[in-house]
Every structure is written in C-alpha cells, then in structure tokens.
Amino acid sequence: MMDQNQQDYLKGLNPPQREAVLQTEGPVMIVAGAGSGKTRVLTYRIAHMIASGIDPFNILALTFTNKAAKEMRKRIETVVGAEARNIWMGTFHSIFAKILRFEADKLGYPSNFTIYDTDDAKSLIKTIVKEMKLDDKVYKPNVVLNRISAAKNGLITYKMYASADELTSYDSVSGRPHIAKIYEKYAERCFRAGAMDFDDLLLKTFELFTRHIDVLNKYQHKFKYVMVDEYQDTNHCQYMIVKKLAAVNENICVVGDDAQSIYSFRGATIRNILNFEQDYPDLKVFKLEQNYRSTQTIVNAAGSIIANNKEQLEKKVWTDNHLGEKIKVIRAVSDNEEGRLIAQSIFEEKMKKQLDNKEFAILYRTNAQSRSLEEALRKLNLPYRIYGGLSFYQRKEIKDLIAYMRLTVNHKDEESLKRIINYPARGIGKTTLDKVQLHAAENGISWWEVVANAEMFPNLSSAKTKLKDFAIKIRSFATMLETKDAYDMAMHIAKSTNLLKSLYDDKTVEGISRYENVVELLNGIKEFVENDTNELEKSLGIYLQDIALITDADKDDGSEDKVSLMTIHSAKGLEFPYVYISGMEENLFPSQMSTGSRKELEEERRLFYVGMTRAEQKLTLSYANSRFRFGQLLPCEPSRFITEILDDFIELDKKAFEHASEQRSESGFHRFANRNKPKPNFGNKYGKSNQSVGRTAKLPPAIQNFEPEDTSAIKVGDVVEHQRFGRGKVAIVDGESGNKKATIEFEQFGKKQLVLKFAKLRFVRS
DNA sequence: TACTAAGCTCTTTTT
DNA sequence: GAGCTTAGTA
Numbered sequence: 001m002m003d004q005n006q007q008d009y010l011k012g013l014n015p016p017q018r019e020a021v022l023q024t025e026g027p028v029m030i031v032a033g034a035g036s037g038k039t040r041v042l043t044y045r046i047a048h049m050i051a052s053g054i055d056p057f058n059i060l061a062l063t064f065t066n067k068a069a070k071e072m073r074k075r076i077e078t079v080v081g082a083e084a085r086n087i088w089m090g091t092f093h094s095i096f097a098k099i100l101r102f103e104a105d106k107l108g109y110p111s112n113f114t115i116y117d118t119d120d121a122k123s124l125i126k127t128i129v130k131e132m133k134l135d136d137k138v139y140k141p142n143v144v145l146n147r148i149s150a151a152k153n154g155l156i157t158y159k160m161y162a163s164a165d166e167l168t169s170y171d172s173v174s175g176r177p178h179i180a181k182i183y184e185k186y187a188e189r190c191f192r193a194g195a196m197d198f199d200d201l202l203l204k205t206f207e208l209f210t211r212h213i214d215v216l217n218k219y220q221h222k223f224k225y226v227m228v229d230e231y232q233d234t235n236h237c238q239y240m241i242v243k244k245l246a247a248v249n250e251n252i253c254v255v256g257d258d259a260q261s262i263y264s265f266r267g268a269t270i271r272n273i274l275n276f277e278q279d280y281p282d283l284k285v286f287k288l289e290q291n292y293r294s295t296q297t298i299v300n301a302a303g304s305i306i307a308n309n310k311e312q313l314e315k316k317v318w319t320d321n322h323l324g325e326k327i328k329v330i331r332a333v334s335d336n337e338e339g340r341l342i343a344q345s346i347f348e349e350k351m352k353k354q355l356d357n358k359e360f361a362i363l364y365r366t367n368a369q370s371r372s373l374e375e376a377l378r379k380l381n382l383p384y385r386i387y388g389g390l391s392f393y394q395r396k397e398i399k400d401l402i403a404y405m406r407l408t409v410n411h412k413d414e415e416s417l418k419r420i421i422n423y424p425a426r427g428i429g430k431t432t433l434d435k436v437q438l439h440a441a442e443n444g445i446s447w448w449e450v451v452a453n454a455e456m457f458p459n460l461s462s463a464k465t466k467l468k469d470f471a472i473k474i475r476s477f478a479t480m481l482e483t484k485d486a487y488d489m490a491m492h493i494a495k496s497t498n499l500l501k502s503l504y505d506d507k508t509v510e511g512i513s514r515y516e517n518v519v520e521l522l523n524g525i526k527e528f529v530e531n532d533t534n535e536l537e538k539s540l541g542i543y544l545q546d547i548a549l550i551t552d553a554d555k556d557d558g559s560e561d562k563v564s565l566m567t568i569h570s571a572k573g574l575e576f577p578y579v580y581i582s583g584m585e586e587n588l589f590p591s592q593m594s595t596g597s598r599k600e601l602e603e604e605r606r607l608f609y610v611g612m613t614r615a616e617q618k619l620t621l622s623y624a625n626s627r628f629r630f631g632q633l634l635p636c637e638p639s640r641f642i643t644e645i646l647d648d649f650i651e652l653d654k655k656a657f658e659h660a661s662e663q664r665s666e667s668g669f670h671r672f673a674n675r676n677k678p679k680p681n682f683g684n685k686y687g688k689s690n691q692s693v694g695r696t697a698k699l700p701p702a703i704q705n706f707e708p709e710d711t712s713a714i715k716v717g718d719v720v721e722h723q724r725f726g727r728g729k730v731a732i733v734d735g736e737s738g739n740k741k742a743t744i745e746f747e748q749f750g751k752k753q754l755v756l757k758f759a760k761l762r763f764v765r766s
Numbered sequence: 767t768a769c770t771a772a773g774c775t776c777t778t779t780t781t
Numbered sequence: 782g783a784g785c786t787t788a789g790t791a
Contacts, residue, residue, distance in 0.1 A: 064781080093781050118780090198781050265779060366778055371782095388780085422767095429767045549781065569779045591778045732771080741772075754782090 009044050009079065013037075020286040021045045024052070024225070027246075027280035028253040029273075033317035034302070035293025035575070038255060042229060043072055045253070046087065047079035049225060056086035060223035060245070062238075063091055064230045064263075066550060068573065072229075088223065092238055093198060094549045096205040099219065100196070101545065106212050107204055112409050112541040114195040115548035119394065120415040121145055121186075121197045128185045131441060134178055147171070148183050152199035153235040153267030155206060158184040192446050193414040202237045209244050220248040231256030231276075235267030243279065250280070258313050259306045262569055274311060289317050293575050295324025335369070335583070339376030342580050346563065347380050349578060357383055361564040361576035365589045369582060370565050377563060387566035393547060397503060397514040398521050402544070404493045408477040409541045412446040421451070421470060424498055428470070432463040473497075486543040487529040490522055714742055719764040722746065722754070727764065 010018055017037060020030050021044045032038035042061075050056055063069045069090045077084040088095060097115065104111040116124070122141035125148075129139045151161050161167055162180040171179045190196065196204060209216040226246045228234065231254035234242070246252035258270045277283055291299050299319045306312070330345065332338035346360050362373055370386055377384045392398060400423060403416035410416075422428045439450045439457050452475075454460045454467040477493055484492070494500040503515040528546070529538050564576065583589055714720070718730045728746035742754055754761075 066781090091781065201781085262779070263781095266781080368777080425768075427767070431767085551780070567779065588777090743771080 014290060016286050016288055017041050021048050023284055024049050025251055027250055027283045029276050029283055029285045030255040030288065031285065031313055031315055032255055032257050032288040033291060033315060034260060035291040036288035037292055038288065039072065042255060043075040047076050050080045050083055054225065056083050058222065058224040059087045061087060061089040061227045062095060062229065064233055066091055068229060091549065093201045096201045097545055097549065100201065100204055103208055103215055106215065107208060110194045110410060114406050114410045114413040115545060116195045116197040116415060117548065123415055124189055125182065125186060128182055132178065138176060144179060144182055147179050148186060149199050150267060151183065152203045153237050155237050155240060158187045192412065194410045194412040206237055206241050209241065216244060220245060224249045225251045228254045232258050232261040232270050232273045233263040233268040234272050235269065239272045259309065287315050289315055291317055291319040294319065295321050297324045297326060301327060335372040338582055339372035342373065342582060343376035343380045343382060346382060357561045357563045359577040362580045362582060363566060363568050363571050364582045365568060365591060367567060373565060373582060382563055384563040384565055385560060387564065388570050395517060397518050401494055401499055401518060401521060404497060405490060405540055406544055407474055409544060411448045411474065414447050417447050424502055426466055426470065428463060428466050435460055481540060485529050485538040486540040487526045489540045490525045494518065494522065720744065720761045721764050722761055
C-alpha cells in the first residue's frame with residue numbers, strides 16, 4: 001500500500017537513511033551524527049509504518065522535549081494526515097504521567113496526583129531538614145535533592161538506599177549521614193501529599209510495571225512498536241522501563257549519538273547506547289554520518305574535539321558542504337565587553353548582508369550569562385528572545401493561582417497549601433502554621449487534615465474559625481470540578497479569592513505586569529479548553545498535569561524576527577545560520593562543577609569546619625571571603641577545550657588572553673552572582689517591590705550611554721539618577737561592612753533598596 | 767501578625 | 782545583584 005507520497009519521500013533519502021526507514025521490524029539502532037537528518041528519518045519511519053498498515057495506537061515514541069514531540073507529530077501529520085494524532089508521542093515524563101494517571105490506584109496514589117516541580121521538592125526537603133533539626137548548611141536542599149534524584153534514577157528506593165552500604169558510607173564520609181532518613185521522610189511526605197516529583201514519574205512507572213505484571217502486559221501489547229529519540233540521554237530507569245515495554249515484541253528502535261550526550265547530570269549514561277548491541281544480539285545498526293547542516297570547517301572542528309572522548313561508537317561524520325568561513329574568535333576583557341562585541345558583530349553582519357535577526361543565535365553555558373548580552377543587544381536596538389531561564393510558570397503570581405488550583409484538585413498537596421493558606425492575608429500567621437506543622441507531623445497526617453479539622457486540636461482554637469473558613473473555601477471549589485472546565489474553574493478561583501482584583505488594584509508598574517501575567521495565564525487556560533480535541537481532557541486536573549511538564553522553551557514562536565539567546569543545552573537539535581558562543585572561559589565552559597575542582601574545594605572547606613561552632617565557622621568564612629573571591633581561588637588558565645579551538649583556528653596571543661582571564665576573574669563573582677533569573681517582566685517571584693525591574697524595560701533615552709559614578713560618597717539627601725529606575729532621592733544609607741546598601745525613593749518606582757557597590761548610579765547636580 | 771530594614775549567601779545544564 | 786532570612790518595630 002505504498003502511495004505516491006511515500007515514493008516521493010523515499011527518493012529524497014540517502015541509502016542509510018532509507019534503510020533505517022524501511023527496517024520497521026525487530027531491534028534497530030540508528031546512530032545519527034549531528035545534522036544528519038535524524039528527525040527526517042524518524043518522521044518518515046513512523047509515517048511509513050502507518051502507511052504499511054500499523055495502527056498508530058500501537059506506536060509509542062518517546063522524546064526528551066515537548067518541542068521535539070510536537071515538531072515530529074506535525075511533520076508526520078503532513079505525510080499521513082490526521083491519524084498522526086493517535087500515536088502515543090511525547091516526553092518520557094508526560095507519557096509516563098499519563099500512564100500513572102490511569103493506574104494510580106494500583107500504587108495507592110490518587111489519579112489526580114500533583115506533580116511537584118523542583119521548587120516544591122526543595123522546599124519540602126528544607127522543611128524536613130528543619131524538622132529533623134539538622135544543619136541546613138550541610139544538608140542543602142540542592143545537594144540532598146541531587147542525591148535523592150540520582151538514587152531514583154538508578155532505581156533505588158528509600159528502603160534500598162538505607163541498606164546500600166556504598167551510598168550510606170559515602171554519605172557519612174562526606175558528613176551527611178542522614179540522607180537516607182531524609183529520603184525516607186521525603187518519599188513519605190510526597191506520598192501523603194499525593195504528589196510525585198519529576199523522578200517519581202519514572203521510578204513509579206518502573207515500580208508499576210514490576211509489581212503489576214498484568215499492567216505491564218497490557219502496555220506491552222498496546223505498544224507493539226517502541227521508539228526512543230536521543231537515546232544517549234536516557235538514564236538507567238528510563239532504559240529499564242523501555243526494555244520492559246519492548247520485551248514481548250522486540251520492535252524497538254533507538255536513535256542517538258554518543259557524542260551528543262549532555263545530560264549525564266540527570267543520570268544519563270551512554271552505556272545504554274554502547275551496550276544496546278549486547279541487549280539485542282540480532283540488532284540492526286544504521287549509521288547516519290553525512291552532515292547536511294554545517295560547513296566543513298565546523299564539522300572538522302567538532303570532530304577534532306569529539307576525537308578526545310574515551311568511549312565512543314565508531315563513526316565518521318563528514319559533509320559535502322562547502323568549506324565555509326573560518327571560526328572567528330572574539331577576545332574580550334569582561335562579560336560586558338563580550339556582550340558589546342557580539343552585539344556589534346551581529347549588527348554589522350546584519351547590515352552588510354541584509355539579514356534578519358532570527359538568523360542569529362547567541363549560546364551560552366549558563367542562563368546567568370544572558371544578562372550582559374541582553375544589555376548590549378538592547379543598546380543597539382536588536383530585538384531578542386530568551387529561551388529558558390525563569391519560566392512563566394515560576395513567577396509568584398502565577399504560582400499562587402496555580403497553587404489554588406492544585407489544592408482544589410488535590411487537597412493533600414502540602415506545598416500548595418503552605419503557599420496560599422495566608423495569601424491573600426487572612427490572619428493565619430507563623431505561630432498558627434507552626435502548630436499545624438507539629439500536629440501533622442505528630443499524627444502522620446497531611447496539613448490539610450489538620451486545617452480542615454482544626455477544632456480537634458485544642459491549641460488551635462483561637463485560629464479555628466480562620467482555618468475552617470479556608471478549608472470551606474477550597475472545598476467549595478472542589479465541588480465545581482465535576483461540572484466546570486479548567487477555564488471556568490480558574491476564573492472562578494481567581495475572582496472569588498480576590499487574587500485578580502488585588503492585582504488589578506495595584507497600579508505600580510510591577511503590579512500591572514503581574515496582573516497582565518495572570519490574565520495571560522487565564523487566556524492560556526482558555527486556549528487549552530478550546531483547542532483540545534478530546535472532550536474528556538478539559539478538566540482542571542488534566543490541565544495541571546499538562547503544565548507541570550511544560551517549559552518555556554516549548555513555546556515556539558519561531559516566526560518572530562528576533563535574535564535567539566539560549567543555553568547550549570536548549571540549542572540541541574536547532575540550527576541557525578549565524579551562531580555566537582559566549583563565555584569560552586576557564587571554569588565556565590566546561591563548568592567547574594563538571595570538572596570537579598569546585599566540588600573538592602567546597603568539600604575541603606566543609607571538612608575544615610567540622611568541630612567548630614557556628615560562630616567560629618562564620619568568622620572563618622568571612623575572613624576567607626575577605627581574602628578571596630570566588631574565581632580567584634583557582635588560577636585562570638585557558639582550558640584545554642578553548643586552547644584546542646584556538647590552536648586550530650587562530651594564532652593566539654597568549655599574553656592578551658591571560659590578561660583577559662585575569663580581568664574576568666575579578667568579575668567572576670559577578671557573573672554568577674545574579675544567576676537567578678533575569679525577569680521577562682517586572683517583579684520577581686516573591687513579588688516584593690524593592691527588587692529589580694525586568695529585562696524588557698526600555699532605557700530612558702537621556703541615559704542610554706550611562707557611565708556610573710563612584711557611589712562610595714553617597715549620603716542621605718543626595719539626588720541620584722539610576723540607569724533603570726530613573727531619578728530618586730537617597731533616604732537611607734547603611735552597612736559598614738559587606739555590601740553597603742542605600743534605600744532610594746525613586747520618582748517613578750517608589751522605594752528601592754540597592755547595593756551600592758553594584759548600583760549604576762549618577763549624582764544629579766543642580 | 768504584618769511589614770521593613772539589615773545582613774548573609776551565592777557558581778550548571780532540564781523534565 | 783538578588784534571593785532569602787532574621788531582627789526589630791508597629
């Protein structure tokens with residue numbers, strides 16, 4: 001049943017691509033170098049399967065990003081039409097969440113379980129550490145969460161963790177012997193809250209398939225064909241699940257490139273791809289080695305670096321494309337200069353060759369690096385779009401409203417309850433909440449049960465009415481879930497909690513922006529309700545599951561003519577005619593976290609503190625900090641990575657480079673200091689007014705070429721002009737040591753607290 | 767309980 | 782520079 005369409009597309013493929021498309025049965029591995037037309041092959045392979053009579057319902061295609069899934073579905077649809085909708089295609093997390101929703105009762109979870117994001121998880125760990133009266137400097141939420149996450153990705157439950165000597169002894173040697181206990185409590189609390197974190201979506205799926213063979217069987221027969229994209233980025237848990245699913249039919253096709261493995265921090269291991277052959281002896285391997293995307297120069301450069309990898313699949317990436325221009329190296333003394341030079345270069349190229357903004361991309365290793373680039377682009381009026389960073393869904397006003405929705409759907413959701421029980425303020429203060437926490441812990445029940453049954457706890461009597469009123473409100477929302485769709489629910493909640501109105505009434509710049517954000521969220525929900533083809537999937541519960549797994553990068557408005565800024569990780573699989581990579585510095589690319597030096601340093605420092613009192617530790621630390629700054633602790637030498645590129649493509653003026661490195665190390669602290677999220681709009685995630693104005697703010701024309709002055713002499717009463725906030729009067733100056741701060745009353749923005757050392761201020765002389 | 771001022775801390779990538 | 786906590790005050 002080959003139709004005309006198919007004949008056409010098969011003609012457009014090179015021999016290995018065509019073979020990979022036609023081999024639909026049995027275990028298949030496609031090794032696809034960068035730019036080798038991988039997506040095309042995958043798309044046609046699925047299209048071909050459907051055209052040969054395979055029911056789309058029997059196809060499972062797993063990807064790593066929603067974007068990739070969406071893109072592929074779209075492309076398949078253009079070949080086979082509407083049938084493409086019926087393929088089970090999505091990220092590991094979203095597909096497994098869907099399965100878990102169906103089968104939740106088998107694991108004792110509600111089907112409307114909440115998905116905890118990283119913030120929720122950290123916050124929960126923080127409370128647990130506090131409850132266990134452990135030192136939160138040692139048990140940092142990040143560190144603990146990473147340990148737990150690594151364990152989960154390795155299929156180690158909390159019970160196994162406690163008896164895994166290797167893990168526990170590592171923990172005690174590194175001074176954190178209680179991680180196993182925290183893991184246990186964390187798992188319990190999540191379960192009690194009817195919540196799963198990202199890793200649980202994988203681990204619980206594995207548990208489900210292991211403990212309930214009948215369920216596994218059902219899905220094994222449902223998914224007769226399993227396909228995995230970016231196989232080099234799967235972790236052990238994902239690998240095991242896929243293996244189980246494919247065990248009956250063995251129609252499994254994995255696509256990957258060991259050289260593009262960039263998610264080892266998430267537990268990804270290229271062993272999965274290297275060992276695939278052993279798992280399936282009659283495996284068919286297809287190698288896509290011709291690069292259609294890049295010039296010879298770029299392909300060779302990449303090849304020369306990849307050649308250093310210790311373990312790799314044999315493959316030779318090559319291209320027929322022209323040689324292309326040499327890779328240029330721009331040398332800059334500081335991150336600001338770097339930004340300026342990049343922006344300038346884009347501007348010039350654009351003018352010279354009459355290009356669109358969207359043909360340019362600037363990549364970096366860490367999201368924090370976007371700031372100086374943004375400033376530079378803004379000055380040249382080059383429009384840009386940032387991918388990643390603080391997502392829309394992480395902003396305070398959005399999280400608040402979503403917390404109400406989450407709590408409505410799942411009363412046990414502890415993190416949401418904590419967030420909104422006193423927001424908007426309803427007189428439930430810290431003292432009351434401490435008591436609630438205590439009762440919940442003592443009785444092993446959720447916060448909700450304490451709140452909803454406040455009268456049963458004598459020492460809560462004074463707050464009884466307030467707590468009960470809150471519970472009644474949430475319950476009243478819940479009764480509407482049956483009849484109302486996600487949009488009506490959201491609207492009702494936003495209105496009846498007064499959230500919408502209080503934001504509307506706030507006429508400060510930040511307030512207006514927050515209001516607009518909430519309206520945008522509501523519009524998004526409306527869209528969700530109107531667009532979704534499936535009648536049943538319009539409920540609030542489904543919506544919440546959906547957005548829990550969505551990231552900013554998934555919003556694709558590729559139509560906008562803007563320069564793209566993103567991390568190298570999110571750039572994977574994309575292509576742009578002109579690409580700038582910024583921050584090719586020692587300890588930044590590759591990150592010192594991955595090279596290990598930083599970790600050792602921290603470890604050393606921490607062990608040094610053992611036996612000291614907190615006060616002594618603090619004293620030592622402040623002394624150390626006064627002597628050293630981050631970035632100066634380690635000598636700056638061009639990293640191996642950079643040297644290789646430079647040696648290959650330019651004559652390197654070593655002296656100038658070293659000078660640059662020194663200069664940079666001074667601003668090294670700065671570069672990471674505000675890593676936390678440039679804001680797409682006004683206000684930060686806590687919504688406090690004394691914080692920054694966001695990235696889209698336009699500079700007043702008068703101060704576009706702003707040169708800040710030395711502000712050490714600033715005093716109360718001075719009139720100053722700030723780069724972004726405009727004119728203001730100094731109200732308070734404080735701080736002798738550390739960061740000297742001034743509170744300034746700005747004409748437009750009201751009071752702001754600024755750190756003088758960094759503030760871009762100029763005195764206004766009359 | 768709510769709010770503000772002062773002070774300390776802080777380095778990665780994403781579902 | 783900005784998050785976040787704590788101390789202090791209303």
